[in-house]
Amino acid sequence: MGGVPRMGCRLLVSALLGLLVAGCGPNDPLEAKVDASDYTSFTMWRSRASGRLTPEQLGDFDHAVQAIKIRIMSVGQTTGSEAIDGAMLGLVDGKTVREVLRTGLGWELQLAEAERATLEDSLRKNALMRTRPGDTASANYLSDLHDRQTARFEAATQEVARIRARLAADGLPDNPAGRIPPPPHL
DSSP states (O other): HHHHHHHHHHHHHHHHHHHHHHHSSSSSSSGOOOSSSSSSHHHHHHHTTTSOOOOOHHHHHHHHHHHHHHHHHHTSSSOOOHHHHHHHHHHHTOOOOOHHHHHHHHHHHHHHHHHHHHHHHHHHHHHTTTOOOOOOOHHHEEEEHHHHHHHHHHHHHHHHHHHHHHHHHHTSOOOTTSSSSOOOOO
């Protein structure tokens, strides 16, 4: 009979230790540190994170990582998928999920806002263009161009709104300009 209380005591101590260890990690899953010391570690961390992050947060994280890779490619100092992945790993390793989201989604927002501004400028300039009287081919071309640009402008506006909504949903400022780190120097 002496073994039963000991076993119950051991289970209780084990359960309490489990709760204590679980309580030592961040309560907010966005405060979890990303382990990206190498690609295998990153893949394993990403797999474990899928159990802690909501599907939306995980999607945001994946978007952010993709935006970071695009930014790395755009600075033009790194080429090839392995080198780009390595540079991305170096940027996200040890950062919190929130920091990765802020950086990646912030860069994605900058690109979307730049595209939207360019389209808006083109629409404004093209609206000033006139054709010669009776030049229906040019008038039709300008009309088609206006329709295509308007559709692209609306899509870009929706993309800006989508990114801002995701930043807000993740508790980040919806326009993190000025707080986004500069492109990596690779």
